[in-house]
Amino acid sequence: MQTFKIHHIGYLVKKMEAAKQTFEALGYLPEQDTVYDPGRDVDICFLQKDGYRVELVSPVSEHSVVAGLLKKYKNCPYHICYEVEDYESASAALSAAGFLAIDTPAEAPAMGNRKVAFFSGPAIGMVEVLLP
Ligand code: NI
Numbered sequence: 001m002q003t004f005k006i007h008h009i010g011y012l013v014k015k016m017e018a019a020k021q022t023f024e025a026l027g028y029l030p031e032q033d034t035v036y037d038p039g040r041d042v043d044i045c046f047l048q049k050d051g052y053r054v055e056l057v058s059p060v061s062e063h064s065v066v067a068g069l070l071k072k073y074k075n076c077p078y079h080i081c082y083e084v085e086d087y088e089s090a091s092a093a094l095s096a097a098g099f100l101a102i103d104t105p106a107e108a109p110a111m112g113n114r115k116v117a118f119f120s121g122p123a124i125g126m127v128e129v130l131l132p
Contacts, residue, residue, distance in 0.1 A: 002084060002085065002086065002089045002093045003084070004082035004084060004093075005082060005083040005084075006080060006081070006082060006083075007081045007083045007130050008046065008053040008054060008080075008081045009053070009055065009077050009079075009080055009081075010055045010057055010077065010078055010079040010080070010081060010128065011054050011055060011056050011057065011075075011076070011077050011078070012057055012058075012066060012069060012070050012074075012075060012078045013056050013057065013058045013070075013075050014058065014070060014074070016034060016043045016058040019056050019058070019075070020034070020045055020047070020056060023047050023049075023056070024047070026049070028047035028048065028049040028054065029047060029048055029049065030046070030047050031046040031048055031053070032045070032046055033045070035109055035110040036060065037108065037109050038109070039106060039107070039109075040064060040065045040066070041059065041060050041061055041063050041064035041065065042057050042058060042059055042060060042066055043056075043060055044056065044057055044058075044109075044110035045110075046110070055081070055110075058070075079125070079126040079127055080128070081116070081127070081129070082127060082128070082129055082130065083129075083130045084130065085132060086132075087105060087117070087129065090129050091117075091119075091129075094121070098122055099119040099121040100119065100120055100121070101117065101119055102117075102118040102120050103117055103118050104117060105117040105131055108130075111130065114131060114132075115130075115131040116128050116129065116130050117129050117131070
């Protein structure tokens with residue numbers, strides 16, 4: 001049985017520094033400096049509080065993969081990332097649950113170049129999987 005272990009909640013934000021400061025005011029601690037992801041054209045910053053990890057994702061230009069999402073949804077949580085042991089079986093389990101793959105596994109510079117992939121399902125929207 002494939003396990004889906006929660007790794008972080010992805011939070012779409014328009015202004016990275018303002019968002020970071022706001023989470024810090026709520027007691028979150030940054031895990032790292034903000035990292036630019038050139039493949040997705042986003043700035044990313046991870047913060048932690050009470051054992052929960054939040055990923056702030058902010059589009060850098062109109063070409064960013066999330067620029068359209070931000071316009072549509074404004075500042076909001078938009079995905080949960082699950083750490084999986086095996087991509088193929090995770091992908092099969094997600095497909096069986098009605099999810100469609102949005103992309104194929106690609107390196108995430110903000111996560112030590114571990115690979116991630118995104119899926120979308122009709123009932124709960126977007127999920128991210130983090131490969132070993
Ligand atoms: Ni994420």
